[in-house]
Each structure stands twice: as structure tokens, then as C-alpha cells.
Amino acid sequence: MSTYIPKTIDTSNISLSVDLQELVEKLAQNNHDHWAQKRMEEGWTYGARRDDSNKQHPDLVPYNQLSESEKEYDRKTVVEVLKAIIALGHEVRKA
Numbered sequence: 001m002s003t004y005i006p007k008t009i010d011t012s013n014i015s016l017s018v019d020l021q022e023l024v025e026k027l028a029q030n031n032h033d034h035w036a037q038k039r040m041e042e043g044w045t046y047g048a049r050r051d052d053s054n055k056q057h058p059d060l061v062p063y064n065q066l067s068e069s070e071k072e073y074d075r076k077t078v079v080e081v082l083k084a085i086i087a088l089g090h091e092v093r094k095a
Helices: 018-041 068-087
Strands: none
Touching: 018 068
16 A cells, blocks of 8 residues: 655645736647657557557547547646746746
8 A cells, every 4th residue: 555645736826827828728739749749759659549558549639639628638737837836936927
């Protein structure tokens, strides 16, 4: 039995500015593209359903072809990273 207890940065009081909210979609697409590139480098290809033994995955498609739930997964990841950066005292702003 594992004793690992995740300790996340408290971002509950952080809200993103309008500029950062607009950035989320671009970063979510970039996050997906990085994930897809890594999988392809590992030999994964598109498949209608996930098949680990044959390295096939249904999400190896351009971001705009993902289901809304898959896009939301990438968005949530990006939002939490941006909030964590701010919670740690850093600024993210448009140059």
C-alpha cells in the first residue's frame, strides 16, 4: 500500500485575467501537440480505439478534431499550471 499523498499548490483563490483566459486554448492545443508528438516518436499511430499492445490511440488527431471532453482535459491542465505560476508569486502577462 502506498503512502503517497499528492500535495498540490493551492490555487483556489486565483482567477485568470481575460488575457490569460484567451491564451488557454492556444496552450491547450500546444499541450496536445506535445503529447501527440511524443507518442508518435514512441511509435504510436492513430487507431479508432486505444490499443496499448499495438500502440494505437484515438486521440492522435489534430486538436480541433478532439472531442470536447478531451479538449477540456487539456484546458484544465493549462489553467492549473497558469494558476500555480501565479500562486507561486510569478506574473504571466502579454508583452
